[in-house]
Amino acid sequence: MFYREAGDFKTSYQDDNQTFPIKFDRYRYYFVLFVAFAIIPFMINDYWVNAVFLPFLIYSIAAIGLNILTGYCGQVSLGTGGFMAVGAYAVYKLMTIFPEVSVLIHIVLAGVITACVGVLFGLPSLRIKGFYLAVATLAAQFFLVWLFNRVPWFYNYSASGQISAPERTFLGEPITGPATEAWAAYLVCLVFVTLSAIVARNLTRGSLGRKWMAIRDMDIAAEIIGVNPLGAKLSAFAVSSFFVGLSGALFFAVYLGAVEVGEVFGINKSFLVLFMIIIGGLGSIFGSFAGAAFLVLLPVFLKNVLVGGLGWPTDLAAHLEFMIVGGLIIVFLIAEPHGLAQLWRVTKEKLRLWPFPH
Amino acid sequence: MLDQEQGYVTADGRQIGGTVMDMRNITLRFGGVTAIKDISFDIREGEIRAIIGPNGAGKSSMLNVISGFYVPQEGDVYFRGQKRAPMRPYEVARQGIARTFQNIALFEGMSVLDNVMTGRLTQMKAGILSQALWRGKAEKEEVENREICEKVIDFLEIQHIRKTPVARLPYGLKKRVELARALASEPKLLLLDEPMAGMNVEEKEDMSRFILDVNDEFGTTIALIEHDMGVVMDLSDRVVVMDYGRKIGDGTPDEVRNNQEVIDAYLGVSHD
Numbered sequence: 024m025f026y027r028e029a030g031d032f033k034t035s036y037q038d039d040n041q042t043f044p045i046k047f048d049r050y051r052y053y054f055v056l057f058v059a060f061a062i063i064p065f066m067i068n069d070y071w072v073n074a075v076f077l078p079f080l081i082y083s084i085a086a087i088g089l090n091i092l093t094g095y096c097g098q099v100s101l102g103t104g105g106f107m108a109v110g111a112y113a114v115y116k117l118m119t120i121f122p123e124v125s126v127l128i129h130i131v132l133a134g135v136i137t138a139c140v141g142v143l144f145g146l147p148s149l150r151i152k153g154f155y156l157a158v159a160t161l162a163a164q165f166f167l168v169w170l171f172n173r174v175p176w177f178y179n180y181s182a183s184g185q186i187s188a189p190e191r192t193f194l195g196e197p198i199t200g201p202a203t204e205a206w207a208a209y210l211v212c213l214v215f216v217t218l219s220a221i222v223a224r225n226l227t228r229g230s231l232g233r234k235w236m237a238i239r240d241m242d243i244a245a246e247i248i249g250v251n252p253l254g255a256k257l258s259a260f261a262v263s264s265f266f267v268g269l270s271g272a273l274f275f276a277v278y279l280g281a282v283e284v285g286e287v288f289g290i291n292k293s294f295l296v297l298f299m300i301i302i303g304g305l306g307s308i309f310g311s312f313a314g315a316a317f318l319v320l321l322p323v324f325l326k327n328v329l330v331g332g333l334g335w336p337t338d339l340a341a342h343l344e345f346m347i348v349g350g351l352i353i354v355f356l357i358a359e360p361h362g363l364a365q366l367w368r369v370t371k372e373k374l375r376l377w378p379f380p381h
Numbered sequence: 382m383l384d385q386e387q388g389y390v391t392a393d394g395r396q397i398g399g400t401v402m403d404m405r406n407i408t409l410r411f412g413g414v415t416a417i418k419d420i421s422f423d424i425r426e427g428e429i430r431a432i433i434g435p436n437g438a439g440k441s442s443m444l445n446v447i448s449g450f451y452v453p454q455e456g457d458v459y460f461r462g463q464k465r466a467p468m469r470p471y472e473v474a475r476q477g478i479a480r481t482f483q484n485i486a487l488f489e490g491m492s493v494l495d496n497v498m499t500g501r502l503t504q505m506k507a508g509i510l511s512q513a514l515w516r517g518k519a520e521k522e523e524v525e526n527r528e529i530c531e532k533v534i535d536f537l538e539i540q541h542i543r544k545t546p547v548a549r550l551p552y553g554l555k556k557r558v559e560l561a562r563a564l565a566s567e568p569k570l571l572l573l574d575e576p577m578a579g580m581n582v583e584e585k586e587d588m589s590r591f592i593l594d595v596n597d598e599f600g601t602t603i604a605l606i607e608h609d610m611g612v613v614m615d616l617s618d619r620v621v622v623m624d625y626g627r628k629i630g631d632g633t634p635d636e637v638r639n640n641q642e643v644i645d646a647y648l649g650v651s652h653d
Binding site: 040222244247 | 448450469470471473474475479480482486487488489490491495498499500501502503505507509512513514515519520522523524527528531562563566
């Protein structure tokens with residue numbers, strides 16, 4: 024009823040180019056931002072932040088990153104875990120080498136370093152496509168994990184081979200290390216997520232995004248209308264790896280605090296993020312959020328229902344949880360192969376006309 | 382008859398200018414197969430130039446040579462008086478040559494508007510930072526190029542589908558969108574590979590009108606491949622006829638129509 028375009032006339036192309044051209048959408052977006060920034064920080068405790076919000080926010084950034092590469096540019100990557108590790112180790116080295124510089128700057132720089140590494144491993148994409156490229160990025164995954172395990176310089180020669188984040192503050196409030204308050208960690212991640220989403224959206228709706236999508240849909244035609252495939256593919260790898268590196272840096276510095284590379288950034292992580300964008304919707308920023316929410320929140324929800332609600336033993340619940348999540352993924356992909364984002368789009372189309380059928 | 386610099390006047394009184402594209406002694410081989418044998422012809426400013434011939438004559442290969450997709454083994458391509466070094470297709474596009482494809486090659490996952498906007502990519506130069514923030518050059522450029530695209534969209538009468546995903550469109554409209562994408566780049570030379578393949582009579586009439594209008598209003602030089610002889614004879618100013626990779630005729634539609642070799646190629650010739 025209230026979800027209407029009628030009467031909402033656009034008189035300039037700027038207006039028509041907006042991210043949310045429909046007024047109702049725009050207000051909902053502002054409302055979500057308001058709740059996320061002004062209400063949630065005052066209501067959350069350690070459990071909510073560590074089990075729900077931090078993983079959701081951080082995986083959202085990783086999913087946005089991979090979605091740019093796979094969903095928008097059509098280059099399959101199985102190296103996400105490895106690139107997240109690059110972000111984590113980059114921020115660790117930066118934090119220990121330049122302790123006086125703000126950790127927020129380090130996190131962004133970690134993204135830049137990951138972007139460079141991503142471009143390097145993106146070079147094979149100029150020659151190979153599809154499954155073969157996936158295998159090439161798999162090599163990146165294993166090589167990077169091996170590198171961070173075997174070269175002691177990366178973990179500052181610590182005896183355990185782990186890296187752990189030293190305490191760093193922003194405006195006097197610790198945001199990394201064990202003394203971090205839940206709301207501070209949440210706000211740091213939220214700021215990065217919001218900025219990442221806005222930047223990703225701007226890039227994908229502009230000329231760079233069109234280049235990526237042209238390469239994805241038909242690379243030969245793209246080249247004939249004037250897209251340099253080298254530039255388009257490598258820029259997709261760079262931007263994608265930047266976001267993945269950001270998420271890796273946050274995952275280590277703000278969320279976990281201590282990391283053993285093989286355990287945290289293994290091949291499982293690559294698949295998890297890939298599943299997020301497939302379930303959420305390839306080629307959609309909203310889909311990245313939806314997919315991250317689905318795979319982070321569903322296990323938590325199931326655990327609460329099964330253990331907390333029905334009083335089942337924890338081990339039984341844990342196994343059932345795997346089965347249910349796996350089953351739901353299959354059901355989802357059969358019912359809506361284009362992911363949650365498509366479901367959302369269809370709902371909106373229907374809502375625009377509701378209650379009339381046409 | 383034809384002067385290199387001076388043009389000629391067509392039957393309907395249009396002034397045709399100097400040479401835009403000059404193909405000199407082009408030979409293209411794929412392994413042992415010779416697709417194009419020593420062909421020379423020119424395309425002049427403002428004219429509609431047709432390339433015709435039976436199936437497998439090498440017409441599409443010729444177009445692919447012009448658009449830089451194939452590099453000929455022998456011969457030179459002169460574009461606007463300059464000899465063209467072997468270059469990648471995207472570099473050719475930046476010189477102002479746009480084309481459409483025999484089998485539609487649109488970007489199916491994008492809307493019509495986005496497809497047309499991809500035609501402007503060679504003109505969009507904003508840096509990645511400006512694009513990331515959607516401020517300054519990127520935003521300005523987006524609006525400026527949108528205006529040009531909207532003119533093309535108006536011109537080809539596809540306003541009503543501008544936000545529709547291309548995958549949902551019927552064949553005839555897809556052909557039109559592809560023409561729009563090529564036109565959006567404001568090409569100096571437009572190559573059309575069978576723009577009317579698979580269309581019914583009405584759609585062919587529409588498309589013919591658009592091709593003539595493009596030539597008339599924007600003064601775009603057009604080279605087209607087409608099988609429908611009626612269309613070719615009506616639209617084009619000069620025609621190149623190819624058969625088995627050789628050029629067997631070149632001239633105005635009337636000259637070509639009365640050329641014995643062309644008639645033989647199309648109708649067959651008795652070997653007795």
